[in-house]
Amino acid sequence: xxxxxxxxxxxxxxxxxxxxxxxxxxxxxxxxxxxxxxxxxxxxxxxxxxxxxxxxxxxxxxxxxxxxxxxxxxxxxxxxxxxxxxxxxxxxxxxxxxxxxxxxxxxxxxxxxxxxxxxxxxxxxxxxxxxxxxxxxxxxxxxxxxxxxxxxxxxxxxxxxxxxxxxxxxxxxxxxxxxxxxxxxxxxxxx
Ligand code: NI
Numbered sequence: 001x002x003x004x005x006x007x008x009x010x011x012x013x014x015x016x017x018x019x020x021x022x023x024x025x026x027x028x029x030x031x032x033x034x035x036x037x038x039x040x041x042x043x044x045x046x047x048x049x050x051x052x053x054x055x056x057x058x059x060x061x062x063x064x065x066x067x068x069x070x071x072x073x074x075x076x077x078x079x080x081x082x083x084x085x086x087x088x089x090x091x092x093x094x095x096x097x098x099x100x101x102x103x104x105x106x107x108x109x110x111x112x113x114x115x116x117x118x119x120x121x122x123x124x125x126x127x128x129x130x131x132x133x134x135x136x137x138x139x140x141x142x143x144x145x146x147x148x149x150x151x152x153x154x155x156x157x158x159x160x161x162x163x164x165x166x167x168x169x170x171x172x173x174x175x176x177x178x179x180x181x182x183x184x185x186x187x188x189x190x191x
Pocket of ligand 1: 102
């Protein structure tokens with residue numbers, strides 16, 4: 001799949017809730033392959049960003065399937081870990097604000113509060129149950145992706161819309177984005 005297969009806001013289907021995967025089949029594996037190829041094609045078009053993760057809803061498939069990059073720091077490592085029906089079983093630590101972006105929210109970034117540590121339960125790509133702890137950026141990414149499976153996009157966590165949004169300049173640095181001028185006028189996020 002290509003980056004054009006990734007749906008973006010204001011598409012309302014991003015707000016739909018995904019269904020649990022009951023049996024991991026060859027079709028599920030095909031879906032995972034499609035997600036990986038779309039995520040990597042998107043990344044190859046972006047000089048300053050990595051495709052950290054993707055949820056199936058982002059390629060218009062309402063299955064609770066998420067892929068997470070195995071190494072966030074090295075773009076050359078192009079493999080992903082699959083989480084099927086991922087669930088957070090425990091939240092721990094502080095709630096921290098940090099920048100997030102999303103392949104389905106074109107060129108808009110914002111600060112989102114997330115728990116610092118979580119414990120996760122999921123199925124792996126072979127349908128076997130896995131349980132693990134995550135913290136830091138990985139914990140943030142998994143919370144963002146589980147939100148996608150529930151029809152929630154990161155901007156939905158932003159309460160005060162003024163001074164909340166950023167974009168990347170050509171050097172890859174975050175720059176503030178004026179809400180009235182850019183976001184409201186161009187209907188980037190909402191219809
Ligand atoms: Ni996202």
